[in-house]
Amino acid sequence: MSMEERPLRAVRDEVGTRPGSRERFTGVFRERYRELYGLGFRLLGDHGEAEDVVQETFLRLDGHPVLERPDEEVAAWLRRVCLNTAYNRLRGRRRSTARLERAGRAERADDETDARATPLLDVLRAEQQQAVRRALASLPERQRACLLLRHAGYSYAEIAATLDLAVGSVGVLLARGERAFREAYLDSDDPDPGAHDALP
């Protein structure tokens, strides 16, 4: 096997790591785990998959030169890897679903049965989450990422760093994304403004 074919991590481990890099890595892990898990979950809607995406993200960070960069650069790098890893999973899901549908073995009814067997609020919450995720899935990936990041509380500067954009472009992406989201969301639902009133 040539050097190029070998896993990058194996090479990194062979040359060793700088003193203190392990502490740096674990510090970053502890600091960033929660936000990356949140991002993964928002895209994938599954605890196990979100966990796996975070693990894969940190596996890529392990020994990567970016770890020596300032905190904000590491954070943006991690968010970018996390989002792309999650997107890859979503594509994989679509491919799997398409294969199953072609083979006539799609069993989506299972989910429906479970959801409908769950009483009251859980059913409705799940339905709404699915509607939101369907609407988000219809957006271009950059718009989707921009919406998720913004509504997860990230600043325009952080979004720009994550998506490798100029800060001035974030507003345009956000505006277009929210417009597209509204159209997709309302197309599948009819949220009634009157439904937002106070508790009785």
Add this chain to the structure above:
Amino acid sequence: MPCPDLGALRASIDDAPGAAPALHDHVRACPTCSATLAELQHNAELAAPAIALTAPADPPPAAAEAALARFEQRRARLATTRTTPAQTVTARTTPAQSAPAGATATLSTATAPAPAPSPAASPSPSSPDPHPPVDGAPTGRVTDGGNGGARLSTAPRRRWGRRPRLGTRARGVAAALIAAVVLTGVVATPGGRAAAASFLAQFRSQRFEVLSLDPTQATQFEEVVAELVDTGVFTGNAFGGNVYGEPRVVADREQASRLAGFAVPVGDPSVLPRGVGRTPERIMVIGARETAITFDRDRALDYLRDNGRPDARLPERFDGTRLVVQLPAVVVQQFAGRDGGPALLVGKAGMLGLDTEGGASLEELREVVLGLPGLPEGTVAQLRAIGDWRNTLPLPVPTDEVSWRSTQVEGADAISFADPSGRLHALLWQRYGYIWGVAGVVGAGEARDVANSLT
């Protein structure tokens, strides 16, 4: 000032960079920009609560430590695997992936499909992964085995770890059953607890009391419940599957009434919210069931010893006491919204009952359970504070997921719930010996109107 671009207008909503004071002055004077800004504002206000629905529950503080432990284990496995010449790797499957795929796939690194192009430029996280995951575990998460990584912290393993013995559903059932036992706060009649042909009903739910659980309390509580089941302190057939079974879809209300044993509620169609079907799209019935769970005194002592109570004592007569939970019949009418999904649910159920059989009274057993190490003190205090515990069904409510307040429906005490997005509202009340509920993607007032119209 010329008309600002779309991005600057959007940024002005968030007071982000690009929103100069001159922009606001311009917008006030420019009808076109004012209209565009209003539309952007509307879009943002719609997106914010909707997208908030996709957020996960806040992980407990120890989740990062548990994840780091899993990461280190995985890294160690990778290091071990790297030393072998074989380059065939097993593609990991999560539960969600494995369900449709049906089987774990074995791939060669040479043939593994490259991920699709990345939207990001540099660095290139989406470039073909040179080292796909190689651990053979279904999810890569740590179980109780190995080096004990799962015990590194007090992370709630039920949510964040992989428990080997029970599936999610079974644990849910277990949690519900034990919660019913722990939370109902019943007191036994000493003379009535012997094995008898017929059980003495010692508890009947006639009113609700909300048991507020913050995220820490909720995870602590779930952890203890899961531990009690996993260690065999409580056992029962109910823990192996869905004790209630699947709901049966019936043709109409008459059939539902026959199966459930009570009249199915009928509401006034004129008060149904706009966009909701006038008649139920689906009526489901879940029959009444009875299930029992058995208390194992020796395992309880083991549990106490393992959790810092080495001197704990329990009378031998406690062993084998059965707690019989009478689960009432439930009828749920589902009304569709415009997209065909359920928009409104109207439910009615009988009362939950709880009886005992065996050597320990319910009061004694309750004391044992409420004194178990690990239960959140605040939760125990709330339970002990319930006055009419014989007839009060505590409703555990996670405060980070649901807000609630007391209200009334047709003169009966009720509890109104709302989810954080403000889109989902529900009402729960007891009347005429039944539990009633209304929930939907409706306003609180609309839910109340529907509830008040039910007969």
